[in-house]
Amino acid sequence: MLQLGAIDRSDDRPPYRQIAGMLRAAIEAGVLGPGERLPSEAELIDHFHVARMTVRQAIQELKGEGLVVSEHGRGVFVRPMPPVRRLASDRFARKHRDAGKAAFLAEADKVGYAPGVDRIMVTRGVAPAAIAEHLRLPPEAEVVIRSRRYTANGRPVETAVSFIPADMAAGTPITEMDTGPGGIYARLEEVGHVLARFTEEVGARMPTPEERRELEIGTGVPVLTVLRTAYDTADVAVEVCDTVKVAPAYLLEYEFPAR
Amino acid sequence: MLQLGAIDRSDDRPPYRQIAGMLRAAIEAGVLGPGERLPSEAELIDHFHVARMTVRQAIQELKGEGLVVSEHGRGVFVRPMPPVRRLASDRFARKHRDAGKAAFLAEADKVGYAPGVDRIMVTRGVAPAAIAEHLRLPPEAEVVIRSRRYTANGRPVETAVSFIPADMAAGTPITEMDTGPGGIYARLEEVGHVLARFTEEVGARMPTPEERRELEIGTGVPVLTVLRTAYDTADVAVEVCDTVKVAPAYLLEYEFPAR
DNA sequence: GGGTTGTACTTCTCTAGACGACTAGGTAAC
DNA sequence: GTTACCTAGTCGTCTAGAGAAGTACAACCC
Numbered sequence: 197m198l199q200l201g202a203i204d205r206s207d208d209r210p211p212y213r214q215i216a217g218m219l220r221a222a223i224e225a226g227v228l229g230p231g232e233r234l235p236s237e238a239e240l241i242d243h244f245h246v247a248r249m250t251v252r253q254a255i256q257e258l259k260g261e262g263l264v265v266s267e268h269g270r271g272v273f274v275r276p277m278p279p280v281r282r283l284a285s286d287r288f289a290r291k292h293r294d295a296g297k298a299a300f301l302a303e304a305d306k307v308g309y310a311p312g313v314d315r316i317m318v319t320r321g322v323a324p325a326a327i328a329e330h331l332r333l334p335p336e337a338e339v340v341i342r343s344r345r346y347t348a349n350g351r352p353v354e355t356a357v358s359f360i361p362a363d364m365a366a367g368t369p370i371t372e373m374d375t376g377p378g379g380i381y382a383r384l385e386e387v388g389h390v391l392a393r394f395t396e397e398v399g400a401r402m403p404t405p406e407e408r409r410e411l412e413i414g415t416g417v418p419v420l421t422v423l424r425t426a427y428d429t430a431d432v433a434v435e436v437c438d439t440v441k442v443a444p445a446y447l448l449e450y451e452f453p454a455r
Numbered sequence: 456m457l458q459l460g461a462i463d464r465s466d467d468r469p470p471y472r473q474i475a476g477m478l479r480a481a482i483e484a485g486v487l488g489p490g491e492r493l494p495s496e497a498e499l500i501d502h503f504h505v506a507r508m509t510v511r512q513a514i515q516e517l518k519g520e521g522l523v524v525s526e527h528g529r530g531v532f533v534r535p536m537p538p539v540r541r542l543a544s545d546r547f548a549r550k551h552r553d554a555g556k557a558a559f560l561a562e563a564d565k566v567g568y569a570p571g572v573d574r575i576m577v578t579r580g581v582a583p584a585a586i587a588e589h590l591r592l593p594p595e596a597e598v599v600i601r602s603r604r605y606t607a608n609g610r611p612v613e614t615a616v617s618f619i620p621a622d623m624a625a626g627t628p629i630t631e632m633d634t635g636p637g638g639i640y641a642r643l644e645e646v647g648h649v650l651a652r653f654t655e656e657v658g659a660r661m662p663t664p665e666e667r668r669e670l671e672i673g674t675g676v677p678v679l680t681v682l683r684t685a686y687d688t689a690d691v692a693v694e695v696c697d698t699v700k701v702a703p704a705y706l707l708e709y710e711f712p713a714r
Numbered sequence: 715g716g717g718t719t720g721t722a723c724t725t726c727t728c729t730a731g732a733c734g735a736c737t738a739g740g741t742a743a744c
Numbered sequence: 745g746t747t748a749c750c751t752a753g754t755c756g757t758c759t760a761g762a763g764a765a766g767t768a769c770a771a772c773c774c
Contacts, residue, residue, distance in 0.1 A: 210757060236724065247759045249508075252725090260519055260674050262661045269724050269766030282656075285711040391713035397541075398709065400659035400679050400702035402521045405479075415519050418677035418702070420659050426713070443659035443677070450657065450709045452544040454650035454685070469727060495754060506729045511755090528736030528754050 198222060198235055203244050211246055215254035223263055223274050234264060234272040262416035262444070278445040279309055281348065285450050288381065288394060288426075312347035316373055320362060327359045330425050331433045338362035340371055342380070345410065348445070352411050356439040364389065364434060380435065381426070389428040396450075397423040400443060411442050418443045457481060457494055462503050470505055474513035482522055482533050493523060493531040521675035521703070537704040538568055540607065544709050547640065547653060547685075571606035575632055579621060586618045589684050590692045597621035599630055601639070604669065607704070611670050615698040623648065623693060639694065640685070648687040655709075656682040659702060670701050677702045 200218050203211045222228045235243070240251040255272055258264045266272040323331060323339040331339070343357040358380065360370055368383045369375045375383055381391060403411065403419045411419070420441040428434050459477050462470045481487045494502070499510040514531055517523045525531045582590060582598040590598070602616040617639065619629055627642045628634045634642055640650060658680045662670065666678060679700040687693050 212757075238723080248761090250758060253757085256515070260661070261663075266725065267767090268726065269768085271724065271767095285709070286714065289714050393710060393712050395708065395710045398657055398679075398707040399705065400677050402519070402675060402677060404520075416661060418659050418661060420657075446658065448657040449654065450544070450711065451652060451654045452709065452711070453652050455545065455548050471727075497753080507731090509728060512727085514755095525755065526737090527756065528738085530737095530754065 198227065200235075200243060203246070211244070212250050212253040212257065215240065215244060215246075215251065216257040219254065219258060220261075220263060223258075228274050230274050231276045232274050233270075234274070236271060259414070260416045262418075265414050278351070278353075278442070279348065280447050281309075281353070281445055282447045282449055285394075285396075288391075290391075292378075309348045310350070312350065314345040314347055314352070316342070316344045318342050318371060318373060320371075323359055327436050327438070330423070330436045331359065331361060333361060340365040342370070352442070353445045354439055354441040355407070355410055356437055358435055358437045360384075360435050384426075384428070384434050389432065389434045391426055391434070392429045392431070393427050395425045395427075398448060403440070407440055411440070413442055420446055420448070422448070457486065459494075459502060462505070470503070471509050471512040471516065474499065474503055474505075474510065475516040478513065478517060479520075479522060482517075487533050489533050490535045491533050492529075493533070495530060518673070519675045521677075524673050537610070537612075537701070538607070539706050540568070540612070540704055541706045541708055544653075544655075547650075549650075551637075568607045569609070571609070572603050573606055573611070574602070574604040576600075576602045577630060577632060579630075582618055586695050586697070589682070589695045590618065590620060592620060599624040601629070611701070612704045613698055613700040614666070614669055615696055617694055617696045619643075619694050643685075643687070643693050648691065648693045650685055650693070651688045651690070652686050654684045654686075657707060662699070666699055670699070672701055679705055679707070681707070 200222070203214050205211075207214060209217070219228075219234060228234065234255070237248060237251050237255075240246075240254075241248055244251070255264065255266065259266065263275060264272050265275050319341045320338060321341050322336050323333060325335060327339070328335050328337055331337070333339070339359045339362055341357060341359055343355070345352055346354040346356065360380065364384065364387070365371055368387055370380050370383050385391060399421045400418050401421065403413065403417070407419060408414070420443045422437075422439045422441065424435075424437045424439070425433050426435040426437075459481070462473050464470075466473060468476070478487075478493060487493065493514070496507060496510050496514075499505075499513075500507055503510070514523065514525065518525065522534060523531050524534050578600045579597060580600050581595050582592060584594060586598070587594050587596055590596070592598070598618045598621055600616060600618055602614070604611055605613040605615065619639065623643065623646070624630055627646055629639050629642050644650060659677050660680065662672065662676070662678045667673070667676075670678070679702045681696075681698045681700065683694075683696045683698070684692050685694040685696075
């Protein structure tokens with residue numbers, strides 16, 4: 197059984213913070229490893245001689261930091277470390293498309309996990325204002341909207357919504373569920389839009405409740421947002437992709453010259 | 456006074472989630488604008504006819520999402536939107552150094568806010584393992600460690616720790632508090648390490664309690680982590696900079712070719 | 715063996731109340 | 745006029761207890 201200290205009533209930190217601190221220290225020191233169960237509420241109550249709500253407040257603190265996850269009826273566990281996916285900016289390289297692989301699969305091969313795509317939806321509609329701006333389209337312009345969810349080893353890790361100007365996508369498999377080998381970028385190049393460059397806008401925030409459901413994450417886990425715009429050789433924006441990624445599962449790599 | 460619905464006891468969501476949902480809706484609809492005060496706990500208790508802990512749990516939910524901040528003795532407020540700083544990857548361009556401006560100040564000029572640097576500390580020491588690896592130095596190698604905190608309009612927005620191989624920094628103002636015009640990159644170039652390229656590794660996570668204190672952020676606000684490595688024209692790693700940024704205050708912009 | 719039931723243990727949700735600490739504003743004393 | 749104090753309102757913390765709901769496992773029945 198885990199060895200923990202006692203509450204110091206003369207400490208200026210309130211008891212619940214002291215308890216949280218001791219548990220946090222145990223986790224960070226590795227005394228409690230990833231996936232391991234914390235002492236139950238009852239055990240902590242006995243040990244620290246406090247009320248139940250005090251113990252729960254301490255655990256709430258750790259949940260907010262994303263250190264632990266609680267499972268109804270089972271216990272509270274140290275959050276297991278997801279495998280980190282390093283996303284290099286060459287993941288959209290032409291060689292991968294030529295090999296028939298879309299970016300997500302190309303990258304999965306490199307790092308070594310079982311990739312999956314899921315909940316694919318293809319519709320037509322009006323581009324949201326921010327998207328239309330990035331595509332340099334007039335407001336209310338028609339776009340093809342492709343949304344999907346990516347999984348790694350069965351766990352959802354990212355949602356993505358692509359917007360392609362409707363006239364560009366017309367008559368190509370881009371409007372179908374299955375876009376064929378190499379993905380939508382390969383199809384765009386086939387109809388003359390040879391890709392030249394990408395821009396990405398990266399941010400981070402807490403997920404909405406809906407995103408929490410979609411990505412199957414608990415409280416205390418932030419998301420990375422990446423808004424990518426693809427331009428062809430004529431510098432025409434051909435696609436905007438809005439992605440929301442489970443933050444702890446990603447590390448984005450960029451390289452740029454010192455001009 | 457704010458108009459809110461009532462609790463539906465037949466709803467499958469528990470009351471505290473329903474209350475959180477109504478408040479969230481009011482915030483997202485703009486009925487409660489940034490900086491505005493939410494109804495007090497007492498008012499919510501009267502309105503919904505629930506216990507105080509139930510109301511507090513609802514507010515806890517919103518705090519965890521970073522939507523509101525509570526101030527002891529004053530009330531609970533919709534989190535005010537910080538000005539977003541867009542960081543383009545050209546912020547380290549030579550033209551800014553030549554103009555005598557370090558990257559942070561160069562970027563501040565563009566966006567328009569009052570920049571500040573703060574808590575500067577310069578020491579020598581052993582590079583942490585991960586840093587030494589990025590610098591391609593043997594473990595235990597000596598480095599100059601420069602840490603500082605950046606503020607925008609008086610609010611802290613980022614902490615940064617730079618690591619420079621000790622032999623490169625020797626005899627330059629890099630070991631001083633004030634590195635002179637153009638910052639450490641200008642000094643490194645003066646001693647022959649002309650910069651060629653940068654790599655950045657971007658991630659996001661919840662802040663540690665220490666980082667929360669340092670950046671003066673409450674619960675529910677994630678941080679962006681950026682680990683930048685600078686290489687000279689001989690492809691020698693000359694600096695690693697480990698930064699922690701208040702996520703809602705930043706949008707990172709990158710551009711890369713479609714090779 | 716295979717299925718069901720029971721039970722102990724766990725977390726989730728809610729109630730009711732108490733005291734403490736901080737804020738803001740008014741009032742009285744100086 | 746300035747200071748000190750008081751007070752109402754606010755959120756922070758803690759206590760004590762209750763029933764609900766999910767999980768794991770042993771015991772039981774067929």
